[in-house]
Amino acid sequence: MSPRSDPEFFDARYRADPDPWNFDTDWYEIRKRTLLLAMLPHPHYRAALEPGCANGHITTELARRCDHVTATDIAPRAVELTRARCREQPNVDVQNWGLGRIWHWENIFDLVLLSEVTYYLPADALTLAIEDMAAHLRPQTTVVLSHWRHTEKDHHLDGDEATRIALAALPHRSAARYVDDDVRIEVVTTVP
Ligand SMILES: C[S@@+](CC[C@H](N)C(=O)[O-])C[C@H]1O[C@@H](n2cnc3c(N)ncnc32)[C@H](O)[C@@H]1O
Numbered sequence: 615m616s617p618r619s620d621p622e623f624f625d626a627r628y629r630a631d632p633d634p635w636n637f638d639t640d641w642y643e644i645r646k647r648t649l650l651l652a653m654l655p656h657p658h659y660r661a662a663l664e665p666g667c668a669n670g671h672i673t674t675e676l677a678r679r680c681d682h683v684t685a686t687d688i689a690p691r692a693v694e695l696t697r698a699r700c701r702e703q704p705n706v707d708v709q710n711w712g713l714g715r716i717w718h719w720e721n722i723f724d725l726v727l728l729s730e731v732t733y734y735l736p737a738d739a740l741t742l743a744i745e746d747m748a749a750h751l752r753p754q755t756t757v758v759l760s761h762w763r764h765t766e767k768d769h770h771l772d773g774d775e776a777t778r779i780a781l782a783a784l785p786h787r788s789a790a791r792y793v794d795d796d797v798r799i800e801v802v803t804t805v806p
Contacts, residue, residue: 615716615767615768615769615771616767616768617638617734617736617767617769618734618746618768619714619734619735619736619739619770621688621689621690621712623768624688624689624692624727625688625689625690625691625692627689628647628669628689628692629691632669632691632695633669635668637668637669637671637740638671641794642738642762642797643671645702645797646729646760646797646799647671647675647689649792649799650672650727650729650758650760650799650801651672651675651676651679653758653790653792653799653801654679654725654756654758654801655749655756655789655790655801655803656677656756658676658679658680659679659680659681659724659725659756660681660682660722660724660763661680661681661682661683661684661722661723661724661725662676662680662682662683662684662723662725662726662727663683663684663686663719663723663726663727664676664683664684664685664686664726664727664729665686665687665711665712665726665727665728666686666687666688666712666713666728666730666731666734666749667685667686667692667693667696667708667730668687668692668695669692669695669696669697669699670685670695670697670698670699670700670708671699671770672694672727672729673685673696673699673700673706673708673742674699674703674706675766676725676727677700677703677706678707679704680705680725682706682707683703683705683706683707684699684707684708684709684710684719684723685707685708685709685755686707686708686710686712686713686790687710687711687712688707688710688711689710690710693708693709693710695710696708701802710721711732713732713735713743713747714735714739714740714742714743715727715757715767715789717746717747717750719750721750721751721752722745723751723755724752724756725755725756725757725758726747726751726755726757726758727757727758727760728757728758728759728760728780729758729759729760729761730760730761730762731767731770732744732759732761732771732774732776732779732780733761733766733769733770733773733775733776734768734769734770734772735770735771735773736771737756737770737775737779740770740771740779740780740783741779741782741783743782744779744783744784745782745784747784748784748804749784751804752804753788753804753805753806754804755804756789756801756802756803757784757786757802757803757804758799758800758801759775759777759781759798759799759800759802760797760798760799761773761774761777761778761797761798761799762796762797763793763795763796763797763798764796773797773798774798777798777800781800781802783801784804785804785805786802786803786804786805787803787805788800788801789801789802789803790800794803
């Protein structure tokens with residue numbers, strides 16, 4: 615398999631299996647979600663953006679801590695699955711949008727969660743996407759970058775490379791960091 619960025623690839627995975635990464639049961643996935651949610655510096659946020667929401671496991675948790683969550687995925691089936699999981703959470707809006715596409719929103723967010731999504735963009739596209747995102751965020755926004763640290767054939771970048779490239783494109787100060795053999799989680803605060 616070669617690196618992938620096309621929505622059709624991801625959509626086909628969800629159509630073959632509604633939980634293609636075993637988010638329900640895999641201990642890595644459960645532990646990662648727990649860690650990154652525990653690392654958020656504030657108990658409550660006004661407006662979160664979550665590109666790459668998959669089937670909504672993190673979205674539904676974020677919705678308990680945010681006035682509003684905008685969750686997005688490039689796979690239409692993932693959008694449907696997240697809408698279904700969050701159907702009783704009216705503060706969740708799920709859209710078919712991809713990191714790297716034209717920015718959709720006013721600068722409303724005080725939390726952006728990029729979990730296991732940036733390495734689906736090539737390096738140059740990731741830099742442009744994060745620079746564009748940074749131009750639409752206010753200072754003091756919490757941004758979380760969480761990545762699997764092992765090589766995958768469908769990733770353009772490994773987790774540490776993706777983290778480095780994203781952080782280089784985002785004016786920030788570090789708020790928290792967690793690293794083990796499997797996952798790297800960086801929590802930063804945007805600066806002017
Ligand atoms: C490995 S899953 C990560 C899910 C979740 N964020 C997590 O960390 O558990 C990657 C997801 O990102 C989506 N995706 C891939 N490229 C994307 C992009 N450029 N923008 C938004 N979503 C994307 C895929 O469809 C898939 O649902």
